[in-house]
Amino acid sequence: MTIHTTRRTFASTYFFLSASLAATALCLPAASMAQNVNFAGKTVELVIPFGVGGGSDVWARFNAPFLSKYLPGNPNVVVKNVPGGGSITGSNQFASNAKPDGLTVLGTSASTQFPYLLGDPRVRYDYKDWQVVMAAPTGGVAYISSKLGVKSVKDLGKLKGQKLVFGSQGATSLDLVPLLGFRLLGLEVQHVFGMKSRGEGRLAFERGEANLDHQTSSAYIKSSLPLVKEGKAVPLFSWGVTDDNGNIIRDPAFPDLPHIAEAIQMATGKTPSGGEWEAFKAFLIAGFPAQKLLVLPKGTSKEVVEAYREAVRKMIQDPAYQAGKEEALGGYEQVTDKAGDALFREATSITPHARDWVRYHLGKNYNVAF
CATH class of the missing domain: 3.40.190.10 (Periplasmic binding protein-like II)
Structure with missing residues (x-):
């Protein structure tokens, strides 16, 4: 079996090029919007609803310094771990408390998406309220x-x-x-x-x-x-x-x-x-093509969303980022803009019939109660 150590998780015409093409296509209007945002002297909390040391924590701590480098004003980006409820606790808190000023951003994972898709009654967050700025796949x-x-x-x-x-x-x-x-x-x-x-x-x-x-x-x-x-x-x-x-x-x-x-x-x-x-x-x-998502809270302005997306475009082209992503991220390309939006929609959408079937199957065969 051949293992390719340099890899892309998606069709190259879509996901590898999408970030660079989107950056070029949106260059002028995007730059104009991003210039209205300045986080100088401020601290951005990157909330991770999991404990220290797990895959999501590693992902966040790898991305944090690059976000600091490329967000306007170079704010200090700190990872805040809020574990509990299989990521539901921290995500609920983010949905309830995060202000739409760009100073709080949430990193979700499959463990956050799955309860949402299943209609878990503990979930008090709605992905439809959030703005995605980056999607991170794995295989x-x-x-x-x-x-x-x-x-x-x-x-x-x-x-x-x-x-x-x-x-x-x-x-x-x-x-x-x-x-x-x-x-x-x-x-x-x-x-x-x-x-x-x-x-x-x-x-x-x-x-x-x-x-x-x-x-x-x-x-x-x-x-x-x-x-x-x-x-x-x-x-x-x-x-x-x-x-x-x-x-x-x-x-x-x-x-x-x-x-x-x-x-x-x-x-x-x-x-x-x-x-x-x-x-x-x-x-x-x-669980895999869109396993991790970086999202901003409800009500976040287009200017702040664009500032984050511009930061992502720049950081994923940074030579130091490219050099470290193999070990930290498994080599998979992080995506933003249209590619990120597409994955966000697919990862957080399910038909009522499909949800009902999975809930019934889990309840009948594995005694899972919802």
Whole structure:
């Protein structure tokens, strides 16, 4: 399997070029709007509704100094961790208390999007109120124990009737994506909940307590690919990425692996479609292609939004940013402007029918109460 260490998560004509083209197209009016904003001598709080040390915290602390460098007036940008409720607590506080002056910005993740999409009653925030200034994607790979005799996703039919075990962080966590995806593949999987992290799930796989696992791209390359090279694991598919029309395509980080839609067709002989597929796809996009979003609160002026977007355009072209993004962000391009808007809409939208189906499925099969 070929691993490309320099990668883009989306069709290059859309996502790689969109930031630079948008910067050029909007140069004059954007510059005019941004000049009306000045944060000199002020402090910007970048609220992260998770604890210190997690993926969202690492993402925020990598971006913070670059935002400080490129926001007008070079304000001090500090990360404020507000953990609790799987990110609901901090996001609720942001929705209730953040002033639309550009001095408070929120970083959300799949764990923030999922409760919103599911209609969790604890959620008191509405993504429709917020303005997105940056979207951050990631990818991921699912793999299986080589002891099961599977050589590729085409062999999954051999596993009919066999018990597969997956160590999960919870039915409504990011692991909702594999929970729904494995079902579409026709796999009979026991999801063992309670893993504190995907790293803990991988360790369960290594100990033989689980025989099916998935990891986000950076973790897969760092910690799971060695298992593949040792002959202990077989990669099945990537979760894929989306093009400018919202279609699932292969992740350029893993061009030799089928994406999830291809995997379903290979395993079942049918092109994925229908209500269950659409429900899955909503969470897939919110979990991977648009996993993290940087948003400003309700009522934020166009001038402040543009100042942030201009800062993002500049920082993602900064040589130091480019040099550090591989380690900090897994190499995936951060996007803004139209590309960011498109991902924001896709990651925070779901049809009532799709939501109802997922809620029913989780309640009936996993005793999840809403």
